[in-house]
Amino acid sequence: MFKILQKTASTGTVTVNYAAEPIKISERFRGRPDFDFDKWKDARPAAEVCPTGAISLSDKGDSRKVTVDYGLCIFCGLCAEASSEQAVRITQEFELAASDRRNLVLTAEYTLNADRTHRGLRKVDRKSVNVETDVENLGKKARETIHKILGRSLAIREVDAGSCNGCELEIVALNNPVHDIERFGIQFVASPRHADMLLVTGPVTRNMELALLKTYRAMAEPKVVVAVGACGISGGIFGVNYASLGGVDKVLPVDVYIPGCPPRPQALLHGILLAIGRLAERLHNDRAG
C-alpha cells in the first residue's frame, strides 16, 4: 500500500490541460495538409499518389477542378512529397472536426496549359475547415437543446462499426491519466440507454449495420452522433464495397465529423466538445472574461 502511494506521489500530475491551453506536439506529427493553390503548378502528381482519392481532379477542356476532401484523408503525407513546388505543406493542425460534411471539402479551379499543368487559378472555395463558424453554429444549437438538459455531464456510447481498431486505441487513450476526459464530466457508458452521444468508428460494415441502428434506436432523445476517422466519415481507404457501406452517414444522421486516421485524442476531444457546444461556451467565456 505504501509503495502504491509513494509511486503515485512521485509521479505527480500528468494530465494535460487541453483544450484550455494549446498542447505541444511533435513537429513530425502529420496534421492537415495545407494547399497553396496559387503556387500549385500541377495537381496531378499529388492526386496520383493519394491512397484514398482525397485529392481528385476533373478536367474539362482547358480547365481543371481540384477537389480536396479532408473526410477521406488518412494524413499519409504523400501529396506533399509528390508536389515538387512545395505547394502542399503538412501542418500540425488537428482540430478539424466539422458539423457539415461539405465543410471538409475544398475546391479549386484552374485553367490549363497545353501540357496539362496549371496556367492560372480561377477560383478557390475555401469555406472548409473553418472551426470558428462551426463552433458558433453548433454552439448555438447545442446550447439551445442538449446543454440545458444535460447540465455539465455527458455520457458517450462508443460503437465500432467495422474499424481497424486504430480509432478505438485513441478513444481508449482519452481515458488515460494524460488526457483524462472525465475532467470535463464526460464518461463512456456501457448501455446506449444511458448515452447522450453515439461515437461511431469504422466504414460501417454490412455486418454491423443492424447493430449500429439498434444501438442508435435504443438511445433516448436528444442525442447526437459523431462519426470518427476517415472510415467513419467516408469509408476511408475501404470506401464502398460489397462488405462496406462507406461511412456512418449512410446509415444515421451525423452531427459532427472528426477527420484523422485515427484522430489523435485531442482531435477527438475537440470534436466531442464541439458536438456539445462546450467549446463554444468556453470560447465565449474567454472572450467575455
Place this chain on the structure above:
Amino acid sequence: MMTQSTSAMFEALRQKLGPQVQSVRADRENEVYVLLRDADIRPITEHLRGEFGARLVTVFAEDRRSAEGVFFNYYVFEQKGSAQYLIVQAPVRSDSLEFPSLSAELPAVNWQEREIQDWFGLKAVGHPNPRRVALHDNWPDVYPLRKDFPLETVLPPFEGERHIYRPAFGEGVLQVPVGPVHAGIIEPGHFNFAVAGEPILYLQLRMFYTHKGTEKLFEKLLIHKAVFLAESISGDSSFSHGTAFCQAIERAASIEVPLRGLVMRTILLELERICNHVGDIGAIVTDVGFVIANAHASRLKETMVTLNEQLTGSRLLRGMVCVGGVRRGWDQVQLNTLRDTLDSFAREFQDLISLIDRSESTRDRLEQTGVLRPDKARDLGIVGVGGRASGVDLDVRRDHPYAAYSRYPFRVPVYQAGDVWHRMQVRIDEVNESIGIVRKAMTDALQREFRVPVPSIPSDRCALSAVEGWRGETIHWIRTGPDNHLQRCKIKDSSLNNWPALVEAVQGNIIADFPVINKSFNLSYSGTDR
C-alpha cells in the same frame, strides 16, 4: 530455378509420393513450392508431419481459373530449426470444386478451411463442422474472392438468422448472449455463453462483424497505396502488417532494403510490441480491480505512443514503412529522444511490475485463471503470446529471421502454465527483451541509406512474408499482377487461429472472469475479419 537441395528434396518427395508431385521450385531462399497434380493434400501432410515434425502454418486459396483453369489451395509448412517455408500448392478442379479437409486431424485449420469454402465456394470434404465462418448465415450465396465477383457488388438486403447457435440443455443451464456491441470500447464480436450457474460450460463465437472486403480490395489498389491498407488491417499492429506486406513485395521483386532501413524497421516493430504489451498488462490487472497499476501502465503507454509520433509522425507508427525501406531517416536528436524515453520507460516499467508483483490479490486472481493446456494449444495451432504461455515455442523473429533480428540476439520466453498470469508474464519478459533489442539496434540506426528506389514490380511473382507481430505470427502472401497491382493478397493475422484458444481457456471459469481471460489473449477482431 532448381537448386541442388531442392532437386534432392524433389527426388525424396517423388520417391515417397510417386507421381502426385508434379514439380518442386524455389523462387528464392527459404521459400520452396511443391506443386501437386491433384487436390489430395493428405499423403504429403502426413509425410511432412510424421517424418519431419512439420507444422502447418496456414492454408489459403487462389482463383487461377482464367490463367490456369483451376483454383489452388496453398498449404504452408515450417519445420523446427529450419528457416525454410515449404508451400504445397494443390490444384482444385473448377468442375468438382472439392478438396479433402484436414480439420478433423488438424483443428488448427478449422476456420481457415471454412474461410476457403465461404470466399471461394470450394468444398472442404469431410470437414467436421462445415458451417459458414467468414460470411454470416444471412448473406446470399456469393463467393467474394472469386475473380468473377466484382469488389463493388451491391448485395441485396440480408434475410434470416445471422447465425444459429447450438442450444444448451439441462437443468439450470442458461445461454447468455453478449455483443456484438460490448460494454467497453472494444471491437465487435458475438459471444454466446452456455452457463451452469456461474461456470461456463461452452462458449460459441460469432466473428467477422468487421469484415470489410480487405483481401479483395488489395486486388484493386496500386501497390504503394496498398501499403496503407495493410496498415489498416489491424490498427494496433499497423507497423507489423505494413512491414509484412512490404517484405512480401520486396521478396517478389528482389528488392534489397539497406541495412539502416532494416534496423529502423526492427526498432519500430519492437516499439509497437512494447506499447501494446504495456497497455495489455494494465488492462489485465484493471480487470481484476488493480486500477492504479493500470493508470501507470496507460500513462507509460502514452509516453511510448508519443515517442512513436516523434519517430514517425504517427502515434500508431503509420506512414513510415514503404516498399524499399522506410520513408524517413532519423537525426541525432530523434535518436537521443528514443534513447532517453526508453531509459525512463525501462525504469518506470520495473516500478510498475514490482507494484503488480507485490499485489497478492492480483496474483491470486490471475493464477490458474483461463488455463490453456499445452497439448490443447499445440492441437489448435495457437501462436504468439497465448502459445508461448502454453509451451508453444514459436517466434518468427528467431525461427525465420527478417528485418535485422539476426544481429540482435534475444530470449524467447516460454511457460507451460497457460493461465492469465503467465500470458501476462510472457508480455513482461518480452517488453524487457524488446528494450534490449532496441538499445542494441539504436547504434546501427544512423547510417546513411534507409530506402532504395523501387522499380516497377514484375508481374506474376509469388512471395510469402512473415513477421512476429506483438500478437504473434503474421503472414502475408502475394501474387503480383501487371502495372504495379496485385492479383492476390492473403493475410493471416495470428488471431485467426487463436480464437478457438479462448473457447478452450474459458471452460469451467466463471463468466465474470471472461473479460480478463479475453484480455489476456487480446486478439484482433479486425485482423481476423479483414
